[in-house]
Amino acid sequence: xxxxxxxxxxxxxxxxxxxxxxxxxxxxxxxxxxxxxxxxxxxxxxxxxxxxxxxxxxxxxxxxxxxxxxxxxxxxxxxxxxxxxxxxxxxxxxxxxxxxxxxxxxxxxxxxxxxxxxxxxxxxxxxxxxxxxxxxxxxxxxxxxxxxxxxxxxxxxxxxxxxxxxxxxxxxxxxxxxxxxxxxxxxxxxxxxxxxxxxxxxxxxxxxxxxxxxxxxxxxxxxxxxxxxxxxxxxxxxxxxxxxxxxxxxxxxxxxxxxxxxxxxxxxxxxxxxxxxxxxxxxxxxxxxxxxxxxxxxxxxxxxxxxxxxxxxxx
Amino acid sequence: xxxxxxxxxxxxxxxxxxxxxxxxxxxxxxxxxxxxxxxxxxxxxxxxxxxxxxxxxxxxxxxxxxxxxxxxxxxxxxxxxxxxxxxxxxxxxxxxxxxxxxxxxxxxxxxxxxxxxxxxxxxxxxxxxxxxxxxxxxxxxxxxxxxxxxxxxxxxxxxxxxxxxxxxxxxxxxxxxxxxxxxxxxxxxxxxxxxxxxxxxxxxxxxxxxxxxxxxxxxxxxxxxxxxxxxxxxxxxxxxxxxxxxxxxxxxxxxxxxxxxxxxxxxxxxxxxxxxxxxxxxxxxxxxxxxxxxxxxxxxxxxxxxxxxxxxxxxxxxxxxxxxxxxxxxxxxxxxxxxxxxxxxxxxxxxxxxxxxxxxxxxxxxxxxxxxxxxxxxxxxxxxxxxxxxxxxxxxxxxxxxxxxxxxxxxxxxxxxxxxxxxxxxxxxxxxxxxxxxxxxxxxxxxxxxxxxxxxxxxxxxxxx
Numbered sequence: 087x088x089x090x091x092x093x094x095x096x097x098x099x100x101x102x103x104x105x106x107x108x109x110x111x112x113x114x115x116x117x118x119x120x121x122x123x124x125x126x127x128x129x130x131x132x133x134x135x136x137x138x139x140x141x142x143x144x145x146x147x148x149x150x151x152x153x154x155x156x157x158x159x160x161x162x163x164x165x166x167x168x169x170x171x172x173x174x175x176x177x178x179x180x181x182x183x184x185x186x187x188x189x190x191x192x193x194x195x196x197x198x199x200x201x202x203x204x205x206x207x208x209x210x211x212x213x214x215x216x217x218x219x220x221x222x223x224x225x226x227x228x229x230x231x232x233x234x235x236x237x238x239x240x241x242x243x244x245x246x247x248x249x250x251x252x253x254x255x256x257x258x259x260x261x262x263x264x265x266x267x268x269x270x271x272x273x274x275x276x277x278x279x280x281x282x283x284x285x286x287x288x289x290x291x292x293x294x295x296x297x298x299x300x301x302x303x304x305x306x307x308x309x310x311x312x313x314x315x316x317x318x319x320x321x322x323x324x325x326x327x328x329x330x331x332x333x334x335x336x337x338x339x340x341x342x343x344x345x346x347x348x349x350x351x352x353x354x355x356x357x358x359x360x361x362x363x364x365x366x367x368x369x370x371x372x373x374x375x376x377x378x379x380x381x382x383x384x385x386x387x388x389x390x391x392x393x394x395x396x397x398x399x400x401x
Numbered sequence: 402x403x404x405x406x407x408x409x410x411x412x413x414x415x416x417x418x419x420x421x422x423x424x425x426x427x428x429x430x431x432x433x434x435x436x437x438x439x440x441x442x443x444x445x446x447x448x449x450x451x452x453x454x455x456x457x458x459x460x461x462x463x464x465x466x467x468x469x470x471x472x473x474x475x476x477x478x479x480x481x482x483x484x485x486x487x488x489x490x491x492x493x494x495x496x497x498x499x500x501x502x503x504x505x506x507x508x509x510x511x512x513x514x515x516x517x518x519x520x521x522x523x524x525x526x527x528x529x530x531x532x533x534x535x536x537x538x539x540x541x542x543x544x545x546x547x548x549x550x551x552x553x554x555x556x557x558x559x560x561x562x563x564x565x566x567x568x569x570x571x572x573x574x575x576x577x578x579x580x581x582x583x584x585x586x587x588x589x590x591x592x593x594x595x596x597x598x599x600x601x602x603x604x605x606x607x608x609x610x611x612x613x614x615x616x617x618x619x620x621x622x623x624x625x626x627x628x629x630x631x632x633x634x635x636x637x638x639x640x641x642x643x644x645x646x647x648x649x650x651x652x653x654x655x656x657x658x659x660x661x662x663x664x665x666x667x668x669x670x671x672x673x674x675x676x677x678x679x680x681x682x683x684x685x686x687x688x689x690x691x692x693x694x695x696x697x698x699x700x701x702x703x704x705x706x707x708x709x710x711x712x713x714x715x716x717x718x719x720x721x722x723x724x725x726x727x728x729x730x731x732x733x734x735x736x737x738x739x740x741x742x743x744x745x746x747x748x749x750x751x752x753x754x755x756x757x758x759x760x761x762x763x764x765x766x767x768x769x770x771x772x773x774x775x776x777x778x779x780x781x782x783x784x785x786x787x788x789x790x791x792x793x794x795x796x797x798x799x800x801x802x803x804x805x806x807x808x809x810x811x812x813x814x815x816x817x818x819x820x821x822x823x824x825x826x827x828x829x830x831x832x833x834x835x836x837x838x839x840x841x842x843x844x845x846x847x848x849x850x851x852x853x854x855x856x857x858x859x860x861x862x863x864x865x866x
Binding site for chain 2: 149
């Protein structure tokens with residue numbers, strides 16, 4: 087494989103131009119160096135990124151045939167059989183509905199809070215910035231599964247230190263009425279600092295002369311934030327939203343932990359939980375089809391979101 | 402030129418992607434599990450190295466003892482290497498499935514009974530019924546364990562039973578005595594005691610909906626048989642009269658508020674079991690150690706009674722869990738694997754370790770007489786002091802389990818993990834207030850039939866074969 091690697095590295099520019107001239111070819115220098123630097127990456131990229139995706143798509147178009155009660159499995163081409171199963175699966179679409187609702191419960195408040203925190207940290211009036219920056223970000227260092235376990239303890243009336251808050255039959259944190267908010271709280275706690283850092287670094291990148299100009303025009307801190315800072319960090323906000331969309335569709339750790347604590351979260355609550363349950367059967371073909379469908383849904387939603395916000399983001 | 406390069410890479414990618422598929426084909430070509438009646442053995446004078454996967458506490462101790470004192474004296478000599486893994490549902494079952502596809506399973510693996518049919522279906526296990534010594538030992542194991550180890554083939558054995566999981570009734574001795582409520586011996590008495598327990602401020606039981614193995618065990622006790630494998634396919638019958646009787650019984654108890662909503666093994670569940678909110682726990686032997694470790698505060702308050710009966714005077718039960726050691730298809734010398742497993746599951750040494758370290762109730766029936774540890778009360782290390790505690794007082798709980806029989810006619814389904822998961826989901830809906838347990842059974846049956854058909858298997862009607 088390593089002997090074949092140089093050919094792809096040198097072939098690329100040729101493909102890019104289409105009509106290759108001898109003069110143009112001479113531009114590619116240090117072919118060996120390029121090969122040595124790119125080779126390891128490409129090897130790993132193909133082996134552990136492209137090949138699995140390709141394999142998953144291939145698997146999703148197969149189905150298993152058997153004879154009798156314990157017949158040997160025979161994999162045959164199944165066309166869109168698995169996709170038809172996914173499209174007609176109420177469990178799958180319910181799980182998409184769950185994460186979409188969760189997105190609206192969780193993400194707007196999270197990003198608004200992250201923006202406010204970032205603006206506060208960026209304001210010259212606040213003391214102890216380094217301390218606060220670190221404390222807001224610290225929860226992100228806690229693995230989400232641990233965070234979910236700890237919050238799960240706090241939510242359960244039998245073991246929680248907050249008995250009066252958690253023991254309500256209708257509005258306890260683990261009831262069907264409140265479960266979206268309880269789960270959003272865990273995600274909020276983990277990611278608000280992370281999103282704050284993204285926005286904060288965008289604030290730091292704003293050229294100082296803009297603030298000097300604003301100051302000379304007599305703009306207040308609030309006015310500066312509203313008219314200069316926020317518009318200039320919109321691209322970061324959009325990026326953070328994109329991450330949140332993808333992260334929400336792939337939600338797994340938090341509902342998996344909460345599923346062991348309350349009937350309001352089932353073992354097939356989110357799309358990725360269904361993929362796990364399906365591979366456990368084991369039905370790899372269907373699991374592959376669900377994964378591909380989830381990727382397509384993610385693509386569609388992300389694309390739609392970018393189309394709606396493109397002008398603001400990249401104008 | 403450049404385009405040809407691209408094609409070459411695509412072709413290379415395709416070849417890579419196809420690799421695992423051809424591995425699949427290799428498995429397919431192997432002798433279908435169950436049909437082979439031979440038992441390959443290593444030549445005399447050689448040494449056989451066996452690899453083994455397990456999550457039983459004390460397994461390493463047993464393997465070490467075997468390698469030094471037993472395996473060396475055998476001919477051919479046997480040496481076992483143990484790989485300790487997380488519990489089956491914590492990832493090991495999925496790893497097994499992947500290993501079967503890749504053809505690199507160990508020689509021996511631990512598998513719980515309900516999951517075994519899935520590995521037979523994946524052509525992953527070997528029939529060791531004809532291996533030397535197995536036929537002789539067969540009748541000494543609990544019939545339900547032997548039946549489960551055949552995974553639908555009454556003459557086959559894909560593994561040697563390790564432990565069995567007959568359901569019993571753990572109950573709060575102190576509370577039943579304090580309020581002068583008789584410990585129920587029948588389900589009628591259980592239902593009659595429920596309101597009295599409620600009046601005393603407790604719940605007679607918890608409805609552990611997340612892992613419904615106990616409820617399946619109760620259907621088993623009542624005479625249900627959810628799955629039957631035939632030559633033409635699978636019969637699925639989760640809504641027979643016995644299952645519906647159990648379903649309606651528990652629906653009534655739950656809707657009357659006598660049974661509390663609990664998720665199995667959650668901190669809240671353990672807390673309620675320790676605090677006296679729950680007065681009974683319907684569970685198998687393996688629960689004894691879990692209960693002692695997770696609710697240490699109630700040491701001495703718990704006792705064990707036989708599972709309540711539908712007809713007074715009977716001694717029927719059903720099983721929840723229990724496990725086999727299976728011999729994987731990749732094992733070159735099943736005769737030696739069987740020889741080792743027979744030692745592991747019948748020798749006094751090994752069974753003593755399994756019982757004292759892991760609280761196991763073995764499938765090997767003579768153990769209650771031959772293993773001294775099982776003649777005494779269960780002792781566990783106290784969570785606070787580390788000193789041994791007799792959790793159930795001086796009661797010898799093993800005798801209670803020995804007194805009950807689980808029918809060998811129950812058969813686990815080919816996609817049992819899916820059945821359990823979907824049943825748990827349906828029961829979660831029930832416990833949240835919608836429908837009945839019978840509805841949950843109907844829903845689960847529908848999903849199970851779809852999952853079985855998705856495996857390329859036929860689902861047939863009863864009596865049509």
